[in-house]
Amino acid sequence: MFSQPEKIGFDLPAWLNRFAASYEATTSLSARMRFVILAAARNVQEKTGGPFAAAIFEIETGKLVSLGSNLVSTQGLSILHAEMVAIALAQRVLGTYDLGAVGMPEHELISSVEPCAMCFGAIPWSGVHHVATGALAEDAIAIGFDEGPKPADWIGELESRGIRVSSGLQRESARQVLQDYIEDGGHLYSSREG
Amino acid sequence: MFSQPEKIGFDLPAWLNRFAASYEATTSLSARMRFVILAAARNVQEKTGGPFAAAIFEIETGKLVSLGSNLVSTQGLSILHAEMVAIALAQRVLGTYDLGAVGMPEHELISSVEPCAMCFGAIPWSGVHHVATGALAEDAIAIGFDEGPKPADWIGELESRGIRVSSGLQRESARQVLQDYIEDGGHLYSSREG
Structure with missing residues (x-):
């Protein structure tokens, strides 16, 4: 018998919206990145x-x-990388699947670590005009995560689509979060982990 | 004031689960592909x-x-490509974010059209062992869809990860669905559509 749910949903962790409410709007990109890295640390x-x-x-x-x-591990869905969650939430908040729709202010995605192949591919569909990332792919790989088959020149691919990229901002503090996760016995989810 | 929902969810169209219930298990890959192409036609x-x-x-x-x-357009979320929806549903049905977990039967993803860059990147995380696709990327591009920055040798990339790929199955009937969509005045959603 075939049976699948008629809807699918996922809950945010209880701390997340409280943490988000502590943010004060700032025109400093560094301050915004710091906030995102702190959120990653909190998730750990x-x-x-x-x-x-x-x-x-x-x-x-x-x-x-x-x-x-x-x-991913707490909601049981492999697509729930941080970038995908942030993009989906923003689209629901703004009521559109295109964050770059005409008449809207420009939006950016800030991620504590370089996007994997999936999240990279999701960026052009999201409508953001700028992407800023903290730790590099090699930092995630160094602790055992897999970044997937992403084009070597992923930055050039996005920029050729009019999406600016700022890579490696506050890399050291973003990398520290990865390190803390592993030292804390964090689970390396990935397919075929055996 | 910051406010985002505490959960996010999306509903499946009312016809979808009824249509799925009409499927009878078959060991014929062709029959499975035919079923998926019919579902795409029904979505149109x-x-x-x-x-x-x-x-x-x-x-x-x-x-x-x-x-x-x-x-995408009916639920207002750019990540809701068919492949992402199918992967998330299967993971919820089976209660795991890894469809290739030890002790489970092997799973495959069948898509009516070649995956875009995002869905391609999502495949290694899903845990499937085989991917079969209908229409080619060039067929989607020919009617105005954007496949995104996918590696030229996307099949080789998946196969090097132990995921077999069967491409271009029943291409003509899958392509017909794309054609019907356009002739029917279907909406070409994509970022920056203006």
Whole structure:
């Protein structure tokens, strides 16, 4: 007998929206990145998923639109990387599947770590105009995560589509979150983990 | 004031689960592909999203685990390509974020059209062992869809990860669904559509 649910949903961790409410809009990209890295650290501390967070901001005002964290293991869905959660939340908050729709302020995605192949591919569909990332792919790989088959020149691919990229911001503090996760016995989810 | 929902969810179209219930398990890959292409045609006919469907099957028995269709425009979320919907549904049905977990039967993803860059990147995380696709990327591009920055040798990338790929099955009938969508005035959602 075939049976699948008629709807699918996922819950955010209880700490996440409270944490997001503590953010004060700032035009400093560094301050926004710091906030996202702190969210990743909190996701580790609360054991609500992998050591990754991502958020969508209005570029000009620095207003926070959405905050997501990695929820793969706690929600049981492999697509719930932090970037995907942040993109979906922002689209629901703004009521559109295109964050770059005409008449809207420009938006950016800030992620504590470079996007994997899936999240990279999701960026052009999200409508963001700018992407900023913290730790590099090699930092995630160094602790055993898999970034997937992403084009070597992923930055060039996004920029050729009019999406600016700022890579490696506050890399050391973002990398520290990855390190803390592993030292804390964090689960390396990935397919075929055996 | 920051406010985002505490949960996020999406509904499947009313026709989808009824349609899925009509499927009878078959060990014929052709029959499974035909079923998925019919689902894509139905998504067009019902105007519940883009001209794409995807499903997860048990490879050996042909049992249907989940059926998804493209829900981007109707659910307002850019990540809801058919493949992502099918993967998420299957993981919820089976209670795991890894469809390739030890002790489980092998699963396959069948999609009416070649995956875009995002869905391609999602495949290694899903745990499927086989991917079968209908229409080619060039068929989707020919009617105005964007496949995103996918590696030229996307098949080789998956196969090097132990995921077999069967490409271009029943291409003509899958392509017909794309054609019907456009002739029917279907919406070409994509970021920056203006």
